[in-house]
Amino acid sequence: MSRSRRLGLVGAAALLLVAGLLVPSQAQGTGVERYRVEGLDSPVRINVDEWGVPHIFARSSEDAFFAQGWNVARDRLFQIDLWRRRGLGQLSEVFGPDYVEQDRAARLFLYQGDMEDEWAAYGEGAEEMATRFAAGINAYIDWLEDNPEALPPEFRLLDYFPDRWAPEDAVRNRTHGLTRGVSNEVSLARGLACRGRLDLDPLRERYEPDHTTRVPEGLDPCSIPADVLDVYDLATSSVRFTGDAARPLTVEDRPDFEPGSNNWVVSADKTATGRPILANDPHRAHENPSLRYITHLSSPELDVIGAGEPGLPGISIGHNGTAAFGLTIFAVDEADLYVYELDETNERYLYQGEWEPFEVRPTEIDVRGGGTETHDLVFTRHGPVTLVDEENHRAYAVRTVWTEPGTAPYFGSSGYMNARSWDDFTDAMSRWATPGENQVYADVHGDIGWQPGGKAPVRVGFDGLLPVPGDGRYEWAGFRGIEEFPSLFNPPEGFAATANQFNAQDDSRFGYIWSDPIRKNRIDEVLAADDDHTVQESAALQSDILNIRTREIMGMAGALDPADPVTAQALEFMRGYDFREEVGSPHALLYRGYWETRINQAVKAELVAPDDLDEFGNLDWLVVEDALRDPEAWFDGGAATRDELLLTSLRDAFTAAQAGHGDDPSQWAYRGVTVGWNHRLGDLMPDWDIPSVQMPGSGGNPLASAAASFKMVLDVGRWDNSIALNVPGQSGVPGSRHYDDLVERWSTWDYFPLLYSRGAIERHTEQRIMLVPRHDRG
Template sequence: MTATYVVSALAEPVEILVDRWGVPHIYARSPDDVFVAQGFNAARDRLFQIDLWRRRGLGLLSEVFGAEYVEQDRAARLFLYRGDMAAEWPAYGPGTERVTRAFVAGINAFVALCRDRREHLPPEFTDHLPAYWAPEDVARIRSHGLFANLGDEVARALTLRDHGPDVEDLRRVREPAGPLRVPEGLDLSVIPDDVLRVYRLATGASRAGLDGSNNWVIGPSRTASGRPLLANDPHRAVTLPSLRYIAHLFAPGIDVIGAGEPALPGISIGHNGRIAFGLTIFPIDQEDLYVYETNDRHEYRYQGRWEPMERVRETVPVRDGDPVPVELWFTRHGPVIHEGDGTAFAVRAAWLEPGMAPYLGSMDYMRASDPEEFVAAMRRWGAPGENQVYAAPDGTIGWRPAGRVPRRSGWDGTLPVPGDGRYEWDGFADVDELPSVRDPEQGWWATANQRNVPDGHPVLVTRDWYAPFRYERIREVLAARTGWTVEDCLRLQTDYVSLPARLIQPLLDGLRDDDPKVTAALETLRGWDATLSAGSGAAALFEVWYRRHLRPALLEAALSRLVPADRRADALARVLPAEDEAADPRVDLDLLLSPGDRLGPPGTRERLILATLADAVADVERLLGTDQAGWAWGRLHRAEPAHLIEDRGVGSQPRGGSGDTVGATPYTPDFRQSGGATFRLVVDVGAWDASVAMNSPGQSGVPDSPHHHDLFGSWAADEAFPLLYSREAVERNLGDRIILRPSPEDR
């Protein structure tokens, strides 16, 4: 099928070849036109999603959804970038402003088309129209990045406040380890439980299903082809449509393919025919909560004097109602998110600094012609912190972490601090101070958000690293052999071996129980290969046992020796991890493998294992029936992508894995997959057409598009499709042809 659109922002015609998997290959005669076309096409496939992204980020939800969103709109406005745009644009590299203007012009061209011809409107626009964009919107919105440290900081403070450091040690592992020191002058008792409510209103949608990511590069000596391989599977919420959008941009000086976010220009994960690149979160501590003494004149104590807060007055438009005036308050450190009786709390965030719009820095590195240019571009990357791996056709592979790391002299950002002037950032560490790798001796390199900064490194990145088990499994498999292929990498991306399960299994040896069902369960788990496959009954038993019974019992036993009985339930709620995120099993495993006297007298561990396993068997029988032959993990654990605002979906698919496996599939209490790699990529570096990708449930967010959920089943089956690069291959697999023409007046 061929469709033609008139796009007034274009200088010359553009051709978009949509392949049979829904990937648009955009061919233009100038860089300006290719980005106009990228914006137009992103709006064609994802208009409601990107319109909602803009409204949420700018604080304009109430304008179309009503007064119930006024509080969220006010919160969002607190976290907008409010600096000088003339200085902002150059921070991302040459040409970023021009590219963004072209991209936004393309979005606005499709918005104008929808406003003029309503048959093009996606069905979600039932009673409002999409808005026009300003180029500044792309850079001013900051709250869509992945920044999680503030939540850890406050959770740690509240746990210390109520239960002390021993209980905090059961909540979260800190790396590097060391005693917690409450900053001098900080009164933990003044921090309210809901201190982050406004912050979460502003940023919470971007954190739904917050999870890790995996990437690796394999050098020529370890591949079957003698060419490097690069694999990346970033993990985010399982939504309809997905966060990522795959596109191919071709124009003089640019030929890049891969995924980005549909509301942003360019490509952040992919390749450009000269270098391949992929990212995972490098969890830099880029946030701090400041606690102030205040008076009734909106002043706060700073360096021995009263300093006035800055007030910004704005008006929030409201659907079917009068506009609502709001006041935004700021200290020298950042937006004020909570005020109490004589106290106030503000957030300092590196991502509110100039040049820190999340992922916009990819505009610079996606054009790199070689590893040196790619690494140089990382010096300008701001947020979020990323592990960038890269590979080039000459065989070069490498790892370069990037992102601005605040310098904190005499304190480490692990807890909130007084805002009285004693705890200031001393600029940022230079990216060259971070470790990096080029052509590692072992012939491969991998990251999975684990701590990859060596002991004694002079730059403290964070103490809140992700658990290492996904990385350890990747390392185990990559190091085991050579002859790697694209297909092998895809299998590793969807590997469901649970290292926590493997570590727990030896504890079952020698255990006996009078209950025949428990005896059968022990035998099932002892003989299991620790793979959480969708069809495995042992996997269903283990996950229900470990997460719903064993983990709470272990933590409760440990707490019983630390916390009075009347406060134990609250303490347990504090230390239990959120299962629908990247739950960390390190505390549980430490209690199991090295209990000492922390669980109670000798034999307590074994009694806990047997008692909780009995409860788990009864639980699984309730969930799946008494016939163990019918048990299967995928009968419980399913993917059901949720629409952004509506109560509709695309069906349900069985899933393997958990939040602890390389093929990460964390889940909610009802076992529904909440996050994971809906986008996957494996690049055959140099044989570009042999690369593969996946983007579930489909490329388009338009319900009547053939690419709305055409990839959901193959994604759930851990498959991929060819990520075609050459025009010849694209033409052989053509779905639709779209012609964009400039208007006669513009020409």
């Protein structure tokens, strides 16, 4: 039984009390805050700089990780407590019976294997690292018990006290990772495959490498229920709060954009300083607080700085004084849906010609106000059962790499954090599991490289694009070794860049569905043309809002001479476009708001029979681009058809824009992308929400406005010249000076220095904290 308990605050009284208990701004000046803590071996100094970055100086790495846990609890306790509870399936314990189903779903996808195997999979020191990190969090919670006035206000509002951590809590939780594959299987099966129209699939999704899928033998795609992934979606969803007192917690809607990322590394031969530059801006949903937290850990054994997941020890993006590293998603297909035939009792499934019983594992869920409930978790040999269709005697299970040891998302960084060479780094990447990542690398010796890694299943007899029968015909035969992944070391181009695009060298061993290469193509274009690249230019590239697709389309349309006066006016207007998606740009409004979609639909109307137009939405833009570039191969009328559809769609877009924004196109204005940072309790405490801002750009340029909350550019070897951003701020505590102090910087691309040297840190220290072992009287 957990030792979580109520605080005794309910209803309006809790709201009134919390309103008066916002944590004050952090003290500035040279005074030292001293804390005596249990479990620390030697004193630890924490210098918090003026941008909220903690620089932790310890006499051992063990104490550094302990202090990291203590400090992240100081800044992000509610965030990591909710993350832990959601992942471990312990929401009901503090929020009541409405969350039993979400807890059960989460527990289905927890790591269930042997913990010795789990720790060993990450390499030497991983268990000690997690143990010390958890001990540090617990030490801060111990301090809160003696100092309840400092408890973050969210706990008072929700009337519970944070629970203590076990070392394995951080790694058994898998469901926050960006594992992919299974949702597309279901949508394709229920859609085109069920209708017998897989011939249209290459227009819906451009597989890379080129590939034609087929329905696996023994699968009825129409049998896949609409709710087959409800449990999986519940297990992998985040949570937020509403003002409904009867049910204050609800499943959060999934983001309506695809998470992505950019990273690149530039060799010394192509920079102005003769030193490598490494840049990274991982794209994920904006949250309050940020999904990442910047930390500096310094001890005799390691000296690393950068960003990591708040609930994990160490960092995953940054540098260690010798080597730098940054990541983006490498789209390994890591999950499959299995379909089983059941016997008449619905208690056994058919596997290799014999009936095999389900594995049933009871789990006890503590429920606030309701005691303890026992629920069964049901598994096949492939993974958790998400649905049993008793009427039709079928069951469905999701197989993911999560069941394997060493697959805690991002914890693989424990292996490369202290790498001193390319060989060290690639050795560590051989143990990286989830999510699949492109890692770029640079070091003070002048070496640069790109090395992806991940847990990539070896599928036998199927491609992973549709569900498969679970009768033994479609299995995984282990996982790809690091030697099977592509890589680059000191490439002749002088740079390497990734943006989640297909970069597996026509190799289908990892998956077929990748991000649009539009961001990567723009990054390559800029870096290839620059032989004296600078940190500031990398920062500018992270904020680049030029859409190369618009430029290419105008390259085709701009030379045309339409007879229709409205079309001619529209085309002349677009000829004045610089292809930058600025807020306020009338051209960006016409293209983004009206023309782009019409181009896609016009190409679709040419390529798809009228009776099939409703089978799916837009075409894959890679298909559209191919058709526009090579019209003779795609359209019956060749270039004439291409030109006509461009002009007709432009005319329609122009008249629609006039109807919506007035006849004078010079007065139109692109609104850009709205980015906001609502607190999870913002419906109850509106003052905790952070006002949104309008950002330029779209998903079609490197800025990817709605995505990157953390950015960094590293000057390899002159580390104090490195810069970073993390929005809305480093602290998750409402009322803290660092709760939202980085919003303006982020929205104007005003990076702060990512300081590394002792002298620079001292000059910019805002808050000084000393952690002293409880037995130390010094």
